[in-house]
Amino acid sequence: MGLPSSLKLPFGATLAQVYDTTSGELLILGEPGAGKTTQLLLLARELIERALLDPDHPIPVIFSLASWTSKKGPLVDWLIDELNEKYQVPLRLARSWVEQDRILPLLDGLDEVFVGHRSACIVAINSYRQKHGLLPMVVCCRTSDYNEMSVKLVLGDAVLLESLSSEQINTYLEHQGGAATSLHAALQHDQGLVEMVATPLMLSIIAQAYADLSLDDVLHASTLEDRRHIVFDRYVERVLARNSKKYSPERVITGLSWLAHQMREKNQSEFYVEQLQPDWQEEKYRIRYRSTVSRCVFGLQAIMTYLFIGCLRGPHVRTLGFPFVGNHDILGWMSLALGGIFQGTASLEVMWAVISPVAFLVYRQKLPPQRLFRGIWQALRYGLVAFVLIVSISALLFHFAAPAGGSDGILQGVSLALQTSFIVFFLVHFFGFIHEEGYRNAIHRKEKGSKKARRPFFQSTVVSSFIVGILAASAFVIMYTAQGESLEQAVEYGIIMLLTEGFVVFWVMRFSDGVEFFHAEERIIPVEVVSWSWSTLRTGLRENARNALAVGSFYALWGILFLGCMSALFHGWVYGLRYGFVYGIIIGMISGLALFMTAMIKDLWSSEVMPADAHTSPNVGMRLSARNGLRAAFLFGPCAGIGSGLACALAFGLVGQLATWPVLSAAFTVVFTLYFAYAFFFGFGGNVVLEHYILRWYLWRSKVVPFTIVQFLDDATQHILLRKIGGGYIFVHRLLLEYFADLDRNDASSQHS
Numbered sequence: 001m002g003l004p005s006s007l008k009l010p011f012g013a014t015l016a017q018v019y020d021t022t023s024g025e026l027l028i029l030g031e032p033g034a035g036k037t038t039q040l041l042l043l044a045r046e047l048i049e050r051a052l053l054d055p056d057h058p059i060p061v062i063f064s065l066a067s068w069t070s071k072k073g074p075l076v077d078w079l080i081d082e083l084n085e086k087y088q089v090p091l092r093l094a095r096s097w098v099e100q101d102r103i104l105p106l107l108d109g110l111d112e113v114f115v116g117h118r119s120a121c122i123v124a125i126n127s128y129r130q131k132h133g134l135l136p137m138v139v140c141c142r143t144s145d146y147n148e149m150s151v152k153l154v155l156g157d158a159v160l161l162e163s164l165s166s167e168q169i170n171t172y173l174e175h176q177g178g179a180a181t182s183l184h185a186a187l188q189h190d191q192g193l194v195e196m197v198a199t200p201l202m203l204s205i206i207a208q209a210y211a212d213l214s215l216d217d218v219l220h221a222s223t224l225e226d227r228r229h230i231v232f233d234r235y236v237e238r239v240l241a242r243n244s245k246k247y248s249p250e251r252v253i254t255g256l257s258w259l260a261h262q263m264r265e266k267n268q269s270e271f272y273v274e275q276l277q278p279d280w281q282e283e284k285y286r287i288r289y290r291s292t293v294s295r296c297v298f299g300l301q302a303i304m305t306y307l308f309i310g311c312l313r314g315p316h317v318r319t320l321g322f323p324f325v326g327n328h329d330i331l332g333w334m335s336l337a338l339g340g341i342f343q344g345t346a347s348l349e350v351m352w353a354v355i356s357p358v359a360f361l362v363y364r365q366k367l368p369p370q371r372l373f374r375g376i377w378q379a380l381r382y383g384l385v386a387f388v389l390i391v392s393i394s395a396l397l398f399h400f401a402a403p404a405g406g407s408d409g410i411l412q413g414v415s416l417a418l419q420t421s422f423i424v425f426f427l428v429h430f431f432g433f434i435h436e437e438g439y440r441n442a443i444h445r446k447e448k449g450s451k452k453a454r455r456p457f458f459q460s461t462v463v464s465s466f467i468v469g470i471l472a473a474s475a476f477v478i479m480y481t482a483q484g485e486s487l488e489q490a491v492e493y494g495i496i497m498l499l500t501e502g503f504v505v506f507w508v509m510r511f512s513d514g515v516e517f518f519h520a521e522e523r524i525i526p527v528e529v530v531s532w533s534w535s536t537l538r539t540g541l542r543e544n545a546r547n548a549l550a551v552g553s554f555y556a557l558w559g560i561l562f563l564g565c566m567s568a569l570f571h572g573w574v575y576g577l578r579y580g581f582v583y584g585i586i587i588g589m590i591s592g593l594a595l596f597m598t599a600m601i602k603d604l605w606s607s608e609v610m611p612a613d614a615h616t617s618p619n620v621g622m623r624l625s626a627r628n629g630l631r632a633a634f635l636f637g638p639c640a641g642i643g644s645g646l647a648c649a650l651a652f653g654l655v656g657q658l659a660t661w662p663v664l665s666a667a668f669t670v671v672f673t674l675y676f677a678y679a680f681f682f683g684f685g686g687n688v689v690l691e692h693y694i695l696r697w698y699l700w701r702s703k704v705v706p707f708t709i710v711q712f713l714d715d716a717t718q719h720i721l722l723r724k725i726g727g728g729y730i731f732v733h734r735l736l737l738e739y740f741a742d743l744d745r746n747d748a749s750s751q752h753s
Helices: 015-021 036-053 065-071 075-087 091-099 115-131 143-148 166-187 191-196 200-210 215-220 224-239 249-265 283-309 332-336 344-363 369-373 376-401 408-434 442-447 451-482 487-509 512-517 534-539 541-571 573-604 620-655 661-701 709-718 734-752
Strands: 025-030 059-064 103-108 137-142 157-161 529-532 605-608 722-725 728-731
Touching (some): 015 036, 015 157, 036 059, 036 137, 059 075, 065 115, 137 143, 166 200, 529 620, 534 573, 728 734
Parallel strands (some): 103 137
Antiparallel strands (some): 529 605
């Protein structure tokens, strides 16, 4: 080592002198604003003068290491590309310079390299120096970042740019003359301000902020907080004077005031975009946010369900529809089905409608089978109400729509009402089964017992039910007419499906807007780190199988009973029970399979949030959540689809004795694979991403921060209001956070007044 690490350089020593002492191997360390880049530029100017006088001296060139992340690879290739792209040196000449050691690299911003790639970057630098005979090189990096790096640079020595001493600060202010009198007076009474001006950058900026203030202005402020407020007013005004092309000064101040207030209220010193939570909103937007999330989740569910139902139609159709094209006798003896309009593949609508909600099992923890018996009477009551409502509307609708009026329309209405009442019964009971009794969020606890509070909640529930119903009906009509069927008939069925879906969603939305059915708590928890536990999987195997058998048997029994009775009304008890037995087995097996797979996956797959310092780039938590959701979809979706296809093969082939069971099994394998892939994506990360971006949309609507919050924070960082630390942001000083937080509080209080 040319310089002992404990050596303190004499006052007035230049970096060029240190460079000469260390034989050109130097690491420059310092905190943000300490002057690392400035010192590097001064060194470059000195070395350029030497190169002009000495033809054999290598050419000093400053390179920003921030761009190495996007290219990586050997440092030689990166240096050649940078010379060509940044300095317009022809590639052939650039390669010649680098390979012949004609370039003296001055590398700035090692701390700006992507955190996950810093070790590889250091390895590339060390390898380059070893291959090029330990060529002179200078590297700049923040002290705190370099100390955290596991791999170190092979350089002769390092120089640390320390904070400015009080003597240096006073000397600088004296050179500024009368313009710095007010700042000098403020520093005598404010230790926090002294800490802020401890780096050349901050001293220069704050000195400019005070340049317009007279000594009387400073002394007139009666308290320390008032003096700080004055200087920060000027400071923010100065740094925002360099107009941002994206955001106005008012927009920046509003956003940072809101952010500072939230950080202080939550006792946070660092902010990570993926850690935004619903309780960062005003209460009125929080209620709307929750309703919007529910509408999106249940709306997507409805679209998926009714797109497939649109393919399942009765015997008097022009085409059979996906996925049974070309097989008009696909169901054999089961084509009579439930009777009325539910013959042919249309009978599969009932089975699909009651099976589709099992996707919500992926959002829940293990469910004990004892819950199966709660809510049966409530489900029966809802089913009866649905029957009366649907039979009244559909019988009238089909009676006048029937070609000859007569009783056919009434018969169709009765069959549709029976089907709908069974679906409503099953869905109400199913959601009651997975409903968590203890879950209530704070907003609904406040609403309890208040008529004024319940009123908007009721209105929101009605609107949500209508929106989801419209989405379901629209998906059905689009798919139904796309296969050549008449629009008039599609709309008739669509109206009934709107009522059916809306009726069920209205019941579900009573519980915290339905959020609790796909979210365990009112927090957004990213799925960032996934781990596997095969031992836990083996331990819970027997219990999970027992619970799945109980649940599957329960729903199989209800399926046999309801569907058998419905079919028996039209075709007799022998046919009806046989028909109900086939579909009851399918419903029971797939319900049990979904519960079993979900419980097993919960045992096997666990997720957690990374430590804050492991976030290497802004909003990385959402990207990881989306990636893990896709992993779950591709891993578990096909497994559930194949299992469901085997259940259909067993029911249609072994029990139903249908010769076409391979076609039915293959078709349902495809459909269930797509459906469960969608469910696992949302259950294991996708819902987090959806909620996060809906939250950001509402924050934008409430005019606190832009939707593109990462770009906004980066812009504030360029204006020296924030500082980037890995994937997070902090204010450049705690005093600045307090200043912005007080702005937010004062503005809010003035608006309230």
